[in-house]
Amino acid sequence: MAHRVVRGANHFFSDHIEALTGTVDGYLAESLGRLPAAVGQR
Secondary structure: OOOOOOOOOOOOOOOOHHHHHHHHHHHHHHHHHOOOOOOOOO
8 A cells, every 4th residue: 555645735626637637647557557467368
């Protein structure tokens, strides 16, 4: 489990959406890279 604080962001990440999307993109890239190649392929 990862945790990152975006300083100054409120619950909706107003004025901090770039930091939020960058964090989510990085998390997904790392997490999806760990999946076996066969997952999702048919």
